[in-house]
Each structure stands twice: as C-alpha cells, then as structure tokens.
Amino acid sequence: MTRLIVVRLFFGALTLWAVSLVVFAATQALPGDAAQLILGRDATPERLEALRNQLNLHEPVAVQYMQWLQGLVQGDLGTSFSNRMPVAEYLTDPVRSSLTLMGLSALVATPIALFLGAFSALRRDRAFDHTSSMGTLVVASIPEFVVGILLILMLGPGGLGLFPSVYAREGGPEQWILPVLTLALAVAPPIVRMMRATMIEVLESEYVQQARLKGMGERTVLWRHAAPNAIGPVAQVVALQLAWLAGGVVAIEFLFNFPGVGKVLMDAIENRDVPLIQAVVLLIAGIYILVNLIADVIGLAANPKVRVANR
Amino acid sequence: MSGNENTENVESTEHTGVEGAGGRSVRNGETVLVVDGLTVIGRPSDVEIISGVSITVKRGEILGLVGESGSGKTTLGLSLLAHCKRATEIVGGQVLVGDQDLAGLSERGVRQLRGRAVAYIPQSPASALNPALRLGVQLREALHDDSLSNGEVVERVREVLREVALPDDDAFLRRYPHQLSGGQQQRVAIAMAFVGRPDVIVLDEPTTGLDVTTQAHVLETIRSMTRDYGTAGVYISHDMAVVADLADDIAVMYRGEVVERGRAAEVLSAPQHSYTRQLLMAVPLLKTSGHEEAEPEEEPLLRVSGLTAGYGRTQVLEGIDVSVSRGECVALLGESGSGKTTLSRSVAGLHHQFTGEILFDGVPLAASSYRRTAEQRRRVQYVFQNPYEALNPRKRVRDQILGPYRHLVGRPADPDGVVAEALERAALSASYADRFPEQLSGGERQRVCIARAVATGPDLLVCDEITSALDVSVQAEIVKLLRGLQDQGMALLFVTHNIALVSNIAERVAVLNRGEIVEYGPVGQVMSSPQHEYTRALIADTPDFELSFPGAPERLGMDSGDRVVEG
Numbered sequence: 001m002t003r004l005i006v007v008r009l010f011f012g013a014l015t016l017w018a019v020s021l022v023v024f025a026a027t028q029a030l031p032g033d034a035a036q037l038i039l040g041r042d043a044t045p046e047r048l049e050a051l052r053n054q055l056n057l058h059e060p061v062a063v064q065y066m067q068w069l070q071g072l073v074q075g076d077l078g079t080s081f082s083n084r085m086p087v088a089e090y091l092t093d094p095v096r097s098s099l100t101l102m103g104l105s106a107l108v109a110t111p112i113a114l115f116l117g118a119f120s121a122l123r124r125d126r127a128f129d130h131t132s133s134m135g136t137l138v139v140a141s142i143p144e145f146v147v148g149i150l151l152i153l154m155l156g157p158g159g160l161g162l163f164p165s166v167y168a169r170e171g172g173p174e175q176w177i178l179p180v181l182t183l184a185l186a187v188a189p190p191i192v193r194m195m196r197a198t199m200i201e202v203l204e205s206e207y208v209q210q211a212r213l214k215g216m217g218e219r220t221v222l223w224r225h226a227a228p229n230a231i232g233p234v235a236q237v238v239a240l241q242l243a244w245l246a247g248g249v250v251a252i253e254f255l256f257n258f259p260g261v262g263k264v265l266m267d268a269i270e271n272r273d274v275p276l277i278q279a280v281v282l283l284i285a286g287i288y289i290l291v292n293l294i295a296d297v298i299g300l301a302a303n304p305k306v307r308v309a310n311r
Numbered sequence: 312m313s314g315n316e317n318t319e320n321v322e323s324t325e326h327t328g329v330e331g332a333g334g335r336s337v338r339n340g341e342t343v344l345v346v347d348g349l350t351v352i353g354r355p356s357d358v359e360i361i362s363g364v365s366i367t368v369k370r371g372e373i374l375g376l377v378g379e380s381g382s383g384k385t386t387l388g389l390s391l392l393a394h395c396k397r398a399t400e401i402v403g404g405q406v407l408v409g410d411q412d413l414a415g416l417s418e419r420g421v422r423q424l425r426g427r428a429v430a431y432i433p434q435s436p437a438s439a440l441n442p443a444l445r446l447g448v449q450l451r452e453a454l455h456d457d458s459l460s461n462g463e464v465v466e467r468v469r470e471v472l473r474e475v476a477l478p479d480d481d482a483f484l485r486r487y488p489h490q491l492s493g494g495q496q497q498r499v500a501i502a503m504a505f506v507g508r509p510d511v512i513v514l515d516e517p518t519t520g521l522d523v524t525t526q527a528h529v530l531e532t533i534r535s536m537t538r539d540y541g542t543a544g545v546y547i548s549h550d551m552a553v554v555a556d557l558a559d560d561i562a563v564m565y566r567g568e569v570v571e572r573g574r575a576a577e578v579l580s581a582p583q584h585s586y587t588r589q590l591l592m593a594v595p596l597l598k599t600s601g602h603e604e605a606e607p608e609e610e611p612l613l614r615v616s617g618l619t620a621g622y623g624r625t626q627v628l629e630g631i632d633v634s635v636s637r638g639e640c641v642a643l644l645g646e647s648g649s650g651k652t653t654l655s656r657s658v659a660g661l662h663h664q665f666t667g668e669i670l671f672d673g674v675p676l677a678a679s680s681y682r683r684t685a686e687q688r689r690r691v692q693y694v695f696q697n698p699y700e701a702l703n704p705r706k707r708v709r710d711q712i713l714g715p716y717r718h719l720v721g722r723p724a725d726p727d728g729v730v731a732e733a734l735e736r737a738a739l740s741a742s743y744a745d746r747f748p749e750q751l752s753g754g755e756r757q758r759v760c761i762a763r764a765v766a767t768g769p770d771l772l773v774c775d776e777i778t779s780a781l782d783v784s785v786q787a788e789i790v791k792l793l794r795g796l797q798d799q800g801m802a803l804l805f806v807t808h809n810i811a812l813v814s815n816i817a818e819r820v821a822v823l824n825r826g827e828i829v830e831y832g833p834v835g836q837v838m839s840s841p842q843h844e845y846t847r848a849l850i851a852d853t854p855d856f857e858l859s860f861p862g863a864p865e866r867l868g869m870d871s872g873d874r875v876v877e878g
Contacts, residue, residue, distance in 0.1 A: 205438065206438040206439040207438065207439055207440060207442070208441075209394070209433075209439070210431070210439040210441075211441065212394065213389075213392050213394055213425060213426075213430075213431040214425060214426045214431075214452065214455070214503070215421075215422045215423065215425030215426040215427070215453075216422075216452060216455070224444070224448075224452075225441050225444070228441075228443035228444070229441070229442065229443050303443075304442060304443055304487040304489065305442070305487070305489050
C-alpha cells in the first residue's frame with residue numbers, strides 16, 4: 001500500500017509540474033511582455049530595457065521557465081506587479097481565509113450529505129427518499145451563485161435579516177454563515193446521490209443479508225457492515241466535490257465580497273498581475289490534486305485487499 | 312440411514328463428549344422445527360411464491376429440501392428466519408422453533424432469535440462474508456449474547472473454529488475473507504452459524520461453488536456438527552445426489568409446494584410423486600462400465616500436442632497432449648484451477664499465451680483466433696459456461712444466431728430457415744426466434760447458445776462447463792441434446808468438474824490436475840480402474856446413490872439420455 005501511495009504522490013507531482021508548464025506558457029502568450037505590463041503604455045524604452053534586464057527577459061524562454069520553477073520550489077513566488085509585494089506574503093491572509101471557508105463548507109456538507117444519502121437508501125422509495133431525491137436534483141441544477149443570491153434574498157438584510165450579506169473586516173462570525181451555506185449546498189447534492197446509490201447496492205448485497213440473518217440490529221448493519229464497503233466509491237465523489245470547492249470559491253467570494261484567493265484572483269486578472277495569477281492558479285491546482293490524492297488513499301485504505309496485500 | 316438413528320446419535324455424542332457439543336445436553340430425536348401452512352406472497356402481484364408449506368425436523372437430523380430454481384426453496388429457507396426478500400411477505404402459517412413462532416414475532420423478537428434459535432449458512436460464502444471486516448469481528452458478533460464477557464465470547468469463537476477444523480489463533484481471527492480459500496470461507500460460515508448453538512440451521516446450497524473433494528469435507532463437517540449440537544438442519548439443494556448422501560428426511564418442492572416428503576430411504580426407494588421420480592432420474596450416476604470405444608483414427612480431428620500455457624508469468628498448463636476424433640466426445644475433467652478452461656480457450660483461439668501445437672484436421676491452428684481463417688473459426692465453435700452472461704440481452708434470438716453465421720458463412724439466402732434449423736438442432740421450436748434472452752429460462756438460454764454455435768455447422772464443439780449453472784434436470788436434457796449432436800457426427804470437447812457427467816457422455820476422458828493430465832483414456836477404463844491417486848479421490852468424493860424404485864433404469868450400462876422423463 002505504501003508503494004501505491006508513493007506512486008500516486010509521484011503522479012500528483014507530475015500533474016502539478018504539467019500545470020506549471022501550462023500556466024507559464026499561458027503568461028508567455030499574453031500580448032506585450034512583463035516589463036510592458038508593469039510599466040504601462042507610457043513607459044520610455046530605456047526604462048523598459050532596464051526592467052527587462054532586471055527580470056532576465058532576454059534569456060531564452062526555457063531558462064526563464066527554469067528560473068521561475070526554481071523560485072517556486074524555494075517558495076519564492078515572485079513579486080506582485082500591482083503592489084510590489086512578494087506574492088507569497090501578499091497571499092498569506094487570503095489563502096488562510098479561503099482555506100477556512102472551504103474547510104468549514106466541507107465540514108458542514110460532507111457529514112450531512114453522507115447521512116442524507118445513507119438514510120435515503122434505507123428509506124428507499126418512501127417519502128423521505130423521494131423528497132431528498134427531488135431536493136438534491138433541484139439544488140444541483142441551480143448555479144451556485146444563484147443559490148447564493150437566493151440565500152441572500154431570503155436570509156439576508158432584505159429578507160428575514162438573520163445574517164449579513166457582505167463580508168466586512170470588522171464583522172462577527174455570523175457573516176461566515178451565508179458563504180459557507182452556499183458552498184455547502186453547491187457541494188452536497190452529488191455526494192447525497194452517490195452515497196444513496198452506493199448504499200443501496202451495498203444494502204442489497206449478500207453480506208448485508210447475512211448480517212441481518214445473524215440477528216444484527218439495523219444500526220450495526222448500517223454502520224459496521226454496509227458503510228465501510230461504501231466508503232471507497234463515495235470518497236471519490238466527495239473528493240471531486242471538495243476539489244471543485246477550490247475553484248468554486250472564486251464566484252462565491254466575489255458575491256459576498258469575501259477577502260480570499262478568489263477575490264485576489266479576480267483583482268489580479270483585472271490588473272494583469274501575472275505572478276499573482278500564476279501563484280493562485282498553481283495553488284488551486286495543488287489543492288485539487290492533493291484532495292484527490294487523499295481520496296485515493298482513503299479508497300485504498302478502505303479496501304482490505306489492498307491494505308493487507310502490500311504489507 | 313433411517314433405521315438406527317438413535318444409537319448412532321448416542322454414539323456420536325459420546326465420541327465428542329459434552330464439551331465438544333458446546334456444553335449443552337443434546338436431545339436428538341426431539342422435534343424442534345415445525346413449519347405449518349407457511350405462505351409467502353410477492354408484492355404487489357400477490358402471487359404465492361410458496362403456498363401452505365408444512366415441514367418438521369428433529370434435533371440432530373437433516374431435512375433435504377430439494378427442488379429446481381424457482382421452486383421457492385430459497386424463499387422457504389429464508390422465511391424460516393422470518394426474513395423476506397424485497398417485495399415479498401409472509402402472509403400465513405407458523406414457523407415454530409421450540410415453542411416460539413418466528414412468523415408472528417416482532418422484528419426485535421426475531422432479531423433476538425436469529426443466530427441463537429435459527430442460523431443460516433449461505434450459498435456463496437465469498438459474497439456472504441463481509442469483505443471489509445476481519446473474521447474475528449464477524450464471528451464474535453454472530454454470538455450477540457450480552458450475558459457473556461468479551462473473553463468468553465472469544466473463547467467460544469475459538470472453540471467453534473477448532474470444531475470446523477480451522478486455525479483458532481489470533482492471526483487467523485485477524486484475517487479478511489479474501490485471504491481464505493473457498494472451502495475455508497465455507498467453514499467460517501459454518502462456524503459463524505454454529506457459534507450461537509442454534510436449534511435450527513438453514514443451509515442454502517452451501518457446497519455449490521466447491522470442488523467435490525472440498526464438498527465432501529464440508530458435508531462431513533455439517534453432518535457431524537448437527538449431530539453433536541443436536542441441531543435440526545434444513546439443507547436446501549437442487550442436487551439429489553448430495554441430499555441422498557446427507558439427509559435423514561427429504562422434502563421435494565415444486566412450484567412453491569411440498570409435493571412429497573418422508574424418510575430419505577423411502578423417498579429414494581419408492582418415490583410417490585412423478586416429479587420426484589423425474590428429479591431422481593435426472594441425476595447423472597457414476598458409471599463404471601465400459602463404453603463402446605470409437606475406432607482409433609489415423610488422423611484425429613483435433614490434436615493438441617505439447618501445449619504449455621499461462622497468464623503472464625503464471626504457468627497454468629504443462630505439456631498437454633489430447634486428441635479428439637470425428638464424432639467423438641472427449642471430456643476434460645478437473646477441479647477449479649486445474650487449467651481446463653484455459654485449455655479449451657486455447658483450442659478456440661481465445662487464449663493466446665501458449666506454446667505447443669494445435670492441429671485441426673491436420674493443419675496447425677494459429678494461437679490467436681484473429682489469425683485463423685474464417686473457415687477454421689467456423690469449424691470450431693464454443694459454448695460458454697454461464698448462459699446468463701453469454702447472450703446479448705438486447706438482441707433477439709434470431710439475431711444472436713445469425714450474427715456468427717453472417718460473419719463466418721456469409722449472407723444467408725433464407726435467414727429464417729437457418730435460424731429455424733439451428734433452433735431445431737438445439738431442440739427448440741422456431742417460435743423462439745423472436746424472443747429476447749430475458750424471456751428464456753436458464754436451460755432455454757443454454758439451448759440458444761448451442762443453437763448459435765451449431766448454426767455455422769462446426770465439426771468441433773467446445774463446451775466449457777455448460778451445465779454447471781443449470782439445474783440437474785435441465786442438465787440431463789442438455790446432455791441428451793449433446794449426444795444427439797454427436798450422433799450427427801459432431802466432435803465434442805466437453806469441459807467439466809462433474810465426474811458423473813463425464814461417465815455419462817464421454818468416450819474418452821483426460822483428467823487434469825494442476826495443469827497436467829494425470830490420466831487419459833477410455834471412460835470405462837478410467838472409471839472402473841483409475842490408475843492415478845487423484846482420479847481415485849475424485850471418484851470417492853463424488854456423492855452417489857442407487858436408484859432402486861420400480862421402473863428405474865439399471866445402474867450399470869445406463870444411458871443418461873434415455874433416463875430423461877419428458878414434460
């Protein structure tokens with residue numbers, strides 16, 4: 001199993017490297033060069049030339065890439081064009097906020113979704129199952145920013161007035177509720193549906209019937225006999241959904257004016273702040289890969305054949 | 312085994328002593344399971360799956376519940392634990408275990424009794440043992456007796472593991488089901504059922520997936536455990552030979568009803584119901600008499616020489632020499648893992664990784680079917696083991712038959728004629744052409760598979776365990792059909808694990824053991840004087856019985872094809 005994890009780690013690193021290539025190539029394809037972007041249209045040729053020398057823009061593209069990659073590995077993400085701060089330092093706070101937002105959403109969405117899915121499977125073809133099936137379908141078919149807007153209209157100052165609709169630096173913890181709820185609602189439906197389908201399959205299996213015939217209570221049947229066999233397939237979907245969060249926060253942060261990486265990315269694109277864009281895109285890709293890696297490991301660990309065979 | 316029941320039981324109790332029997336006094340002979348007028352219906356159609364079934368079983372005895380698939384025997388078995396599959400319901404009757412009626416109890420009450428009053432041994436332990444849980448957990452929880460301490464529970468689990476001849480150490484308890492062989496898995500399932508010292512145990516075809524040697528051991532374990540524990544056993548099976556070997560009483564199920572029941576010896580010697588007779592006569596009996604031997608040909612149709620095959624680095628077959636003459640049936644006999652399917656797949660061109668020579672009609676065959684000519688492929692056809700998977704569920708029978716025909720022979724001038732003729736050769740009427748596979752029974756499906764294979768007019772038919780997924784009575788009909796095809800000049804390579812079947816169909820037999828042919832010769836010779844130890848063990852472990860009722864055919868020199876009762 002250790003070997004399998006190492007192999008997957010290696011492929012994760014390989015993917016990340018491929019992403020870095022794409023990101024670098026994309027910034028090369030932008031019109032004008034970095035010096036032009038930094039200094040703007042009115043820059044004199046002398047100043048441009050000086051900056052180009054400073055940024056090593058005369059070197060071949062491959063060398064530039066290697067220098068950039070070297071910096072990345074050492075944790076040096078370059079300097080932001082727009083505010084002249086080191087990107088790593090500039091990103092610290094937004095990354096922390098975004099990760100907290102994503103983490104909270106995942107913590108709220110995953111257990112509830114798993115529970116709803118398992119319970120739907122138990123109540124298969126009864127009222128609860130139909131309701132949850134319809135509900136998840138409706139929520140899943142509405143884009144997440146529309147869900148956010150609807151939540152603001154219902155629960156925000158315009159509606160029941162329970163929670164603030166915009167994030168403010170001096171605000172209390174209640175201002176987290178609407179963004180977390182929106183993201184959780186966006187993430188949950190596929191997990192519910194996958195959990196339901198997997199659990200139904202597992203509950204129909206002979207080993208679950210055998211557990212019932214042994215006189216096990218329904219709770220033991222569900223959690224000891226059925227759930228461990230459902231974890232593997234469901235973990236994959238959970239991972240896909242949580243990885244989606246990394247990109248999904250962009251729109252939601254914009255909607256709630258939440259100071260996270262999503263908002264940073266929007267600003268950076270507006271300012272053509274290339275180092276910042278590169279860093280944020282790499283970060284999102286990194287989270288995506290990491291979450292999927294964790295899901296793979298959970299999937300492997302949940303399968304005793306794999307777990308025991310490679311000891 | 313009817314006469315001296317009591318003395319036998321007393322003896323076996325003495326052998327094992329009180330501890331061996333789980334520390335409880337054994338009162339064999341006392342009636343402990345009474346099923347009275349039990350009726351189970353399907354929802355929402357309200358069709359009766361079993362209707363008004365009554366059976367009784369005594370402690371220490373085994374009731375053999377015999378019937379074909381669809382006769383309701385599994386439904387009955389499950390309802391003895393008050394368990395109903397989805398969309399079924401017990402609507403009438405009683406299931407009395409001791410003095411408690413399981414059919415009338417609440418879910419909670421039933422749960423209390425399961426595992427302790429009634430336990431269940433499943434058909435396929437490979438899918439009935441939870442793959443994610445260690446054996447120790449699954450065995451311990453089966454006891455679910457709150458009055459016992461953890462230590463006592465583990466001690467009891469170890470005790471019962473020893474009784475079924477499995478290791479009882481911690482390392483074994485920490486294993487997962489996939490780390491055991493099929494026979495070990497079934498022993499764990501038996502241990503799991505006996506750990507709670509049940510009064511009644513329901514066994515649902517527990518040896519179906521096992522080799523005859525393993526089956527013999529498992530049956531012996533079941534026999535002695537029920538005696539020692541004073542447990543009443545209900546053994547569900549479609550195989551009369553096994554039941555005759557094991558059961559004290561026999562109940563025959565047909566279309567949801569028990570049509571005959573009585574002491575095993577009486578049912579076997581004087582069956583009352585015509586269906587019972589039919590079931591009995593469908594069992595292929597082990598014949599030891601000689602067969603008429605085919606004239607040895609100069610040039611056999613198929614000659615396999617020095618064939619060595621494997622998958623990747625694993626070698627499965629070693630130095631195989633077999634030949635099949637025109638119009639001859641050669642059986643490949645072996646247990647699972649012996650390489651018999653690999654050999655037949657190599658002959659058909661489905662398995663490429665082999666060295667050695669396959670001569671067909673004097674011409675070497677390429678390893679891969681892609682490199683064989685259409686004519687070569689037409690002349691060698693293959694029938695697969697499982698007819699439920701070998702037919703495309705979205706195609707009608709006529710298209711399934713015409714597919715290979717168009718590919719290998721060409722566009723037929725009269726497609727309907729081709730289909731009708733193929734179906735007729737497989738003993739089906741032409742009206743089957745428009746059906747989909749799901750509208751066919753297992754036996755009919757296998758006939759369609761045969762029709763598809765014979766449509767192209769092959770010279771050699773490779774049959775890979777083609778009856779193992781079918782009921783015994785259907786098996787007899789298929790065997791009869793194959794003999795008919797053989798009489799029309801077709802050669803058969805018949806792959807099977809069933810030695811009795813071999814003795815009924817083949818002229819020559821090659822016994823495969825671990826990838827090597829250990830014995831090869833005329834069937835009569837191999838059956839009557841087996842030279843190899845392995846063949847002798849196979850013959851000894853095969854359950855067998857004599858047909859002694861009036862009108863039953865003679866045992867020796869009998870033709871299984873003639874014994875089939877139509878209708």
